[in-house]
Amino acid sequence: MNLRRGRTRNAGNTLAALGLLGVLINLVVVYTTLTGLRQVDRSYDRIATSTTAQRYFQDADQAHDTLRGDVLEAVSTGSLRSPGSVAETAADALKFRVNLQRVRSALLSPEVRDLLTRVAPLQESYVAQAERIARQSERDVVGARAAVAPFLRDFRLLDTQQNAITVQLAADSSRAHARATTEEHRIQARIIGASLLASFGFLLLTYMLWRLGRAYSRMISQQRDAAETLQHGLLPDRLPKVVGVELAARYRPAGRGAEVGGDWYDVISLPGGQVGLVMGDVVGHDFRAASMMGQFRNALRAYAAEGLPPADVLGRLNTFAHQQDIGEMATVVYAVLDPVACTFSVSSAGHQPPLICTGTTAWFLSVPTRPPIGAVRETRFGEVTRTLEPDDVVLLYTDGLVERKWESIDVGLERLLGSARASGDLDDLCERILSTLLEDDPHDDVALLAVAAASTLGDRFEMDFPAEAPSLLKLRRALTRWLNEVGATAEESYEILVSVSEAATNAVEHAYGPGPATFHVGCRFEDSTVRVGVRDWGQWREPRGLDRGRGQILMEGLMDSVRRRSADGGTEVVLCRRLREARGDKSRTPELEVHG
Numbered sequence: 001m002n003l004r005r006g007r008t009r010n011a012g013n014t015l016a017a018l019g020l021l022g023v024l025i026n027l028v029v030v031y032t033t034l035t036g037l038r039q040v041d042r043s044y045d046r047i048a049t050s051t052t053a054q055r056y057f058q059d060a061d062q063a064h065d066t067l068r069g070d071v072l073e074a075v076s077t078g079s080l081r082s083p084g085s086v087a088e089t090a091a092d093a094l095k096f097r098v099n100l101q102r103v104r105s106a107l108l109s110p111e112v113r114d115l116l117t118r119v120a121p122l123q124e125s126y127v128a129q130a131e132r133i134a135r136q137s138e139r140d141v142v143g144a145r146a147a148v149a150p151f152l153r154d155f156r157l158l159d160t161q162q163n164a165i166t167v168q169l170a171a172d173s174s175r176a177h178a179r180a181t182t183e184e185h186r187i188q189a190r191i192i193g194a195s196l197l198a199s200f201g202f203l204l205l206t207y208m209l210w211r212l213g214r215a216y217s218r219m220i221s222q223q224r225d226a227a228e229t230l231q232h233g234l235l236p237d238r239l240p241k242v243v244g245v246e247l248a249a250r251y252r253p254a255g256r257g258a259e260v261g262g263d264w265y266d267v268i269s270l271p272g273g274q275v276g277l278v279m280g281d282v283v284g285h286d287f288r289a290a291s292m293m294g295q296f297r298n299a300l301r302a303y304a305a306e307g308l309p310p311a312d313v314l315g316r317l318n319t320f321a322h323q324q325d326i327g328e329m330a331t332v333v334y335a336v337l338d339p340v341a342c343t344f345s346v347s348s349a350g351h352q353p354p355l356i357c358t359g360t361t362a363w364f365l366s367v368p369t370r371p372p373i374g375a376v377r378e379t380r381f382g383e384v385t386r387t388l389e390p391d392d393v394v395l396l397y398t399d400g401l402v403e404r405k406w407e408s409i410d411v412g413l414e415r416l417l418g419s420a421r422a423s424g425d426l427d428d429l430c431e432r433i434l435s436t437l438l439e440d441d442p443h444d445d446v447a448l449l450a451v452a453a454a455s456t457l458g459d460r461f462e463m464d465f466p467a468e469a470p471s472l473l474k475l476r477r478a479l480t481r482w483l484n485e486v487g488a489t490a491e492e493s494y495e496i497l498v499s500v501s502e503a504a505t506n507a508v509e510h511a512y513g514p515g516p517a518t519f520h521v522g523c524r525f526e527d528s529t530v531r532v533g534v535r536d537w538g539q540w541r542e543p544r545g546l547d548r549g550r551g552q553i554l555m556e557g558l559m560d561s562v563r564r565r566s567a568d569g570g571t572e573v574v575l576c577r578r579l580r581e582a583r584g585d586k587s588r589t590p591e592l593e594v595h596g
Contacts, residue, residue, distance in 0.1 A: 060099035244339030248426035262289035310347035400444030511538030
């Protein structure tokens with residue numbers, strides 16, 4: 001009551017006080033908003049630093065894997081390895097060190113710095129071993145092979161520790177993003193309060209809102225660019241070349257008005273000439289989804305490299321997601337294509353079904369439905385295997401291709417079904433599907449992968465196999481298909497298979513000691529003659545036992561000619577057989593060699 005009377009008696013003073021209060025409120029708002037903008041800029045700097053460190057560490061991790069491949073190639077090929085393999089190892093080692101140095105120079109959290117400090121000696125030891133083994137393989141391949149076992153132990157130990165660093169880097173990025181979001185919300189609340197209280201500071205408030213809007217737009221745009229850079233860096237630069245397989249892939253990011261997601265695809269060369277096909281989508285559309293995609297992709301590649309069936313690979317990936325407490329879910333489809341047997345085995349974790357199309361028809365392959373990766377801890381994934389016809393094309397895709405907010409996904413699937421018709425070139429097929437189904441500014445990321453088994457293996461056919469007993473079955477299956485294509489009779493195929501199997505068995509049993517090794521098979525059909533070369537890079541041991549060592553007699557009895565040639569670092573067996581009713585010219589020509 002007294003206040004009311006005072007305002008009545010001295011309205012001018014009250015209005016002046018309110019005006020002064022309004023000015024003071026605006027000044028406070030200006031100060032707090034400018035401070036908040038600086039905090040947002042610092043938060044973005046932390047996000048950018050963490051993103052850069054993740055990218056460099058991902059490059060270092062890939063160089064770490066490449067060094068392992070360089071060493072295995074050096075000790076496997078011996079003196080016949082490609083020139084410059086030592087230089088390649090040195091280049092990969094330099095890439096590994098340079099990227100690690102870039103990571104260490106970034107402003108990282110104490111946890112990451114501590115992990116990097118602890119793993120640094122092992123990293124340097126690992127690189128030094130790789131360079132030493134590569135150099136030693138030039139002059140002493142046997143001694144180099146002896147050093148592979150401890151090197152591989154360091155590889156596995158380093159792989160585990162670097163995975164922990166990757167997880168910590170992702171956690172740092174998430175925390176930086178959360179802090180930036182919290183600070184942004186706090187600034188917005190201050191501005192809303194100021195707009196209600198500081199009516200006399202309208203011009204200043206408008207100016208500050210403009211400043212905030214510009215800073216917010218810049219931060220979101222830069223964060224999106226960083227996520228796109230990370231996502232593109234994790235996608236394959238190019239598709240691998242696999243004998244008997246045709247591949248094409250496309251990736252389209254969402255329009256500028258949408259957030260980046262976690263879509264990815266991958267093609268993995270597997271032992272025995274098979275190829276692994278991956279299509280995945282991390283649930284969510286933010287920077288975290290893009291970073292989690294990298295963890296899922298690397299883990300799946302590791303499990304696939306073990307040669308496990310698709311259902312087992314997804315089972316291990318699901319276990320990995322729960323053990324690492326990733327907290328994100330992902331829909332994934334993983335398939336294995338055998339180009340020799342023309343079989344396609346696939347398993348799905350909540351993903352859209354693969355589409356099989358020919359020149360006239362298309363249909364979705366029925367795959368057992370299972371929850372996404374990370375949704376349910378104990379999940380048994382189903383698997384289905386189908387034999388592909390020569391003109392079948394398999395399409396894997398993410399939901400951005402078929403899903404629209406205003407319609408059922410079934411409508412999008414029907415639209416895809418109507419536009420997918422194989423027409424020879426897989427790149428043309430991908431472009432036609434994208435141009436038909438996508439808008440100019442898609443609302444979601446889109447990944448598309450097309451794969452087909454070649455209708456024929458051709459007159460020349462080459463494959464590398466691990467030097468182990470299961471490889472003999474894969475070799476016989478490949479040769480059976482190829483011999484049928486070149487016109488061999490059942491009797492000729494049987495005798496050639498027996499001879500080649502004997503030569504390959506010798507490479508497996510007599511060429512190598514314990515440890516990883518490979519042998520090469522090169523086939524050529526020319527002028528009605530089949531020539532098969534079996535090449536290893538080991539040192540043959542003498543036959544053991546009374547009933548051993550008769551393979552040479554067997555091969556010479558079944559083939560027209562058999563020639564075994566020993567060279568530095570290995571042995572090559574060349575077998576020739578002229579077919580009676582093969583396609584092509586029937587005239588006899590001088591014998592040609594088949595080199596591995």
